Amino acid sequence: MAAHGAAPHKMIFYEAFGLEPALAIDPEELKSRFYERSRQWHPDKFSRASVAEQQKALEMTAVLNDAFRTLRDPVSRAEYFLKEKGFELSKEAPPELLEEVFELNMALEEMKEGDESARPQLIEARDRFIAMRDSIDAALAEAGARYDDEHGLKSVPPLDEIRGMLNRRRYIRNLIRDVEHVLPN
Amino acid sequence: MSFQIDFGNEKSPIVGIDLGTTNSLVAVMELTGPRILSGIVPSVVSVTETGEVIAGADAREMLLTHPERTVYSVKRLMGRGVEDIQEELKLFPFHIAEGSESTIKLKLGEKTFTPPEVSAHILRKLKLDAEAELGVQITQAVITVPAYFNDAQRQATKDAGRIAGLEVLRLVNEPTAAALAYGLDKRKEGLVAVYDFGGGTFDISILRLHDGIFEVLATNGDTHLGGDDIDNLMLRIALEDIASEWGFDVSTKSDAVQLLRRAVISAKEQLSFVPSATIDLAYDGKTYQREITRELFDKLVAPVVERTLGPCRDCIKDAKVSVGEINEVVMVGGSTRIPLVRGAVEALFRKRPHTELNPDEVVALGAAVQAGILSGDVEDKLLLDVTPLSLGIETMGGLVSKLIHRNSTIPASATEQFTTAVDGQRNVLIHVVQGERELVKDCRSLARFDLKDIAPMPAGFARIEVRFLIDANGILSVTARDQRSGKEQSVEIKPSYGLTDEQVEAMILESFDKAEEDFSERQLREARVEADAILAATEKAKQNDAYFELTDEERAAIERGVNELLVVYHVSGTRDAHLLVRAKIDQLNEATQTLAENMMNTAVRGALKGTNVNG
Numbered sequence: 001m002a003a004h005g006a007a008p009h010k011m012i013f014y015e016a017f018g019l020e021p022a023l024a025i026d027p028e029e030l031k032s033r034f035y036e037r038s039r040q041w042h043p044d045k046f047s048r049a050s051v052a053e054q055q056k057a058l059e060m061t062a063v064l065n066d067a068f069r070t071l072r073d074p075v076s077r078a079e080y081f082l083k084e085k086g087f088e089l090s091k092e093a094p095p096e097l098l099e100e101v102f103e104l105n106m107a108l109e110e111m112k113e114g115d116e117s118a119r120p121q122l123i124e125a126r127d128r129f130i131a132m133r134d135s136i137d138a139a140l141a142e143a144g145a146r147y148d149d150e151h152g153l154k155s156v157p158p159l160d161e162i163r164g165m166l167n168r169r170r171y172i173r174n175l176i177r178d179v180e181h182v183l184p185n
Numbered sequence: 186m187s188f189q190i191d192f193g194n195e196k197s198p199i200v201g202i203d204l205g206t207t208n209s210l211v212a213v214m215e216l217t218g219p220r221i222l223s224g225i226v227p228s229v230v231s232v233t234e235t236g237e238v239i240a241g242a243d244a245r246e247m248l249l250t251h252p253e254r255t256v257y258s259v260k261r262l263m264g265r266g267v268e269d270i271q272e273e274l275k276l277f278p279f280h281i282a283e284g285s286e287s288t289i290k291l292k293l294g295e296k297t298f299t300p301p302e303v304s305a306h307i308l309r310k311l312k313l314d315a316e317a318e319l320g321v322q323i324t325q326a327v328i329t330v331p332a333y334f335n336d337a338q339r340q341a342t343k344d345a346g347r348i349a350g351l352e353v354l355r356l357v358n359e360p361t362a363a364a365l366a367y368g369l370d371k372r373k374e375g376l377v378a379v380y381d382f383g384g385g386t387f388d389i390s391i392l393r394l395h396d397g398i399f400e401v402l403a404t405n406g407d408t409h410l411g412g413d414d415i416d417n418l419m420l421r422i423a424l425e426d427i428a429s430e431w432g433f434d435v436s437t438k439s440d441a442v443q444l445l446r447r448a449v450i451s452a453k454e455q456l457s458f459v460p461s462a463t464i465d466l467a468y469d470g471k472t473y474q475r476e477i478t479r480e481l482f483d484k485l486v487a488p489v490v491e492r493t494l495g496p497c498r499d500c501i502k503d504a505k506v507s508v509g510e511i512n513e514v515v516m517v518g519g520s521t522r523i524p525l526v527r528g529a530v531e532a533l534f535r536k537r538p539h540t541e542l543n544p545d546e547v548v549a550l551g552a553a554v555q556a557g558i559l560s561g562d563v564e565d566k567l568l569l570d571v572t573p574l575s576l577g578i579e580t581m582g583g584l585v586s587k588l589i590h591r592n593s594t595i596p597a598s599a600t601e602q603f604t605t606a607v608d609g610q611r612n613v614l615i616h617v618v619q620g621e622r623e624l625v626k627d628c629r630s631l632a633r634f635d636l637k638d639i640a641p642m643p644a645g646f647a648r649i650e651v652r653f654l655i656d657a658n659g660i661l662s663v664t665a666r667d668q669r670s671g672k673e674q675s676v677e678i679k680p681s682y683g684l685t686d687e688q689v690e691a692m693i694l695e696s697f698d699k700a701e702e703d704f705s706e707r708q709l710r711e712a713r714v715e716a717d718a719i720l721a722a723t724e725k726a727k728q729n730d731a732y733f734e735l736t737d738e739e740r741a742a743i744e745r746g747v748n749e750l751l752v753v754y755h756v757s758g759t760r761d762a763h764l765l766v767r768a769k770i771d772q773l774n775e776a777t778q779t780l781a782e783n784m785m786n787t788a789v790r791g792a793l794k795g796t797n798v799n800g
Binding site for chain 2: 047
């Protein structure tokens with residue numbers, strides 16, 4: 001899919017909250033808008049209305065709920081924002097992690113075959129990946145705020161940077177999941 | 186003279202129904218709060234030898250005399266296929282009829298019923314009870330379902346309502362309903378866990394209460410775990426005992442098994458309050474007695490209780506909260522009376538659970554509150570519930586691609602693009618499943634959606650946007666749009682389990698007219714009873730002196746009133762016959778008003794005179 005370019009683009013998930021698209025959102029503000037709009041649009045409020053009004057309430061609430069789910073989490077919010085801006089995320093392994101991933105997979109295989117000696121290595125790897133993920137999250141928040149402030153001036157470089165972070169984060173998240181799958185608790 | 190209380194525009198109320206595995210209840214929202222109508226209705230349906238279908242307490246008695254014509258715990262079969270229930274068949278005396286491939290059919294005497302039809306008879310009984318108590322026709326209801334019910338089970342429950350002549354305005358999850366009943370106090374804030382362990386199902390839900398909003402954060406459970414399972418464990422022990430004591434196996438004698446089952450349930454219920462109870466059976470001239478101590482009972486029940494704890498831990502994790510953050514724990518369902526259950530819940534959540542409200546009634550009360558929310562009578566509350574299971578579609582290699590994750594607030598939706606794989610392809614089949622596993626074969630098949638009449642074009646060129654929408658009842662609908670033409674794409678739904686819309690319609694036609702008839706017939710009967718009373722009173726008053734003090738005109742009006750009432754008395758066959766009778770009763774009432782007042786004055790004068798004489 002091609003990038004949408006410079007034309008102003010509406011993002012329905014932000015619209016559902018009456019918000020301007022931005023990478024950083026105040027979570028309390030989002031939550032209070034969510035409750036306020038739920039009270040206004042929830043199908044429960046329209047059970048004696050016409051079929052057309054009921055349908056509209058159902059649609060409005062479904063989008064509001066979908067939007068809340070996406071926007072309240074900074075990572076899924078950034079992914080949505082980038083996708084709407086025409087940036088696709090990749091599923092490729094970040095090159096700097098390749099060697100580490102190779103070793104990790106070896107250890108995972110050993111563990112699956114019942115070789116307990118791989119356990120300490122896996123625990124160490126998991127903790128390292130969790131630390132990496134947390135530092136990406138912090139960097140992501142920082143870059144998001146920077147983008148929101150400056151995007152009128154030079155929008156492309158920070159979004160590219162953010163896409164890199166998201167790719168890396170997604171990959172690390174999957175690694176953590178794989179390790180936790182083999183290492184319960 | 187009479188006073189009539191005017192309730193304003195008399196909308197017929199929306200009732201709240203707890204359609205339980207073992208028992209069912211109906212409640213209504215009143216100014217003072219939710220109220221249970223009539224009593225508990227056992228979820229048992231039976232067909233008498235004359236072919237009459239009965240539900241409730243009478244049907245439960247039939248379980249002992251005519252077990253082969255009677256069914257209980259039918260909720261376990263809702264929305265399921267025959268291959269799903271092989272385990273249940275070993276433990277429950279369900280009589281499966283021939284031809285039950287896609288939909289289960291139960292044989293009761295000479296008739297066959299699908300599970301939604303059986304449930305409809307229970308609902309019909311609740312509807313009639315509510316109508317008798319409220320004196321108005323009930324057409325709309327909120328029905329509760331286990332939170333962990335899947336799409337097919339929900340659909341089957343909704344079908345049951347339609348067959349019973351009820352418009353089901355909302356399906357509410359049972360633990361959520363319980364939270365509504367407990368959290369009526371608007372000031373209540375914080376995290377609440379609801380542990381709902383009933384006759385056949387187990388649910389755990391964690392909610393955040395905030396300013397009248399009841400937001401479900403996560404839910405988990407097991408739709409085939411409940412008090413029934415405890416009964417079956419005890420039953421098995423007793424049956425083995427009896428086989429060795431009596432030297433023959435009674436497990437094939439369904440009347441003996443039902444008697445024993447009742448004895449087991451009675452012992453189980455007593456064990457919640459006393460340290461030891463006895464299972465007593467007298468059958469065919471023989472007797473059996475077995476003492477069960479609390480200690481033995483606990484040992485027996487422990488694995489069942491343990492099975493509820495895993496879902497609790499998962500639910501806490503999914504809600505992204507810690508045990509310490511949970512402010513209150515609410516107990517729902519009859520099985521939470523068992524001390525071992527209470528102990529296990531208290532240990533897990535590290536706080537004493539709430540048991541103030543009757544655990545058998547709290548779900549129905551909550552359903553009535555939700556009915557009040559829908560009618561607009563309860564304005565400050567709002568329920569935000571979630572879907573218990575992830576929704577996905579089958580992709581290459583039998584894998585599942587998840588579209589809507591479990592614990593998403595509903596209504597929820599997802600959009601997916603589809604195209605063709607072959608030149609000129611006219612159909613695309615989408616297989617929708619529900620569940621958490623990665624392989625299609627490990628998930629629950631919901632339905633196949635056939636995108637039909639796609640304009641022929643080269644492979645990969647079609648652009649069909651499919652929208653999956655889960656409504657506030659947790660039920661899925663699918664719509665599709667051809668993005669090239671912008672036109673609505675036709676979708677044919679083939680549900681994997683349960684009834685098609687046509688089948689439900691046919692069942693409604695069979696029963697709905699009857700329900701209407703039932704109601705107006707009863708109304709007419711009641712009106713006639715009243716007519717009898719006023720006719721008799723008028724006849725008697727004509728002997729009174731006061732009658733002769735009336736003017737000719739007044740006497741003529743009374744005669745006219747009596748005659749006209751007699752004329753409409755025997756009118757029947759129209760739905761509104763009772764209204765005619767009532768109108769004429771009112772007319773006669775008015776005509777006799779002066780007479781009644783005069784008689785009253787005479788009586789008072791007589792009484793005063795009497796006082797003077799005596800005084």
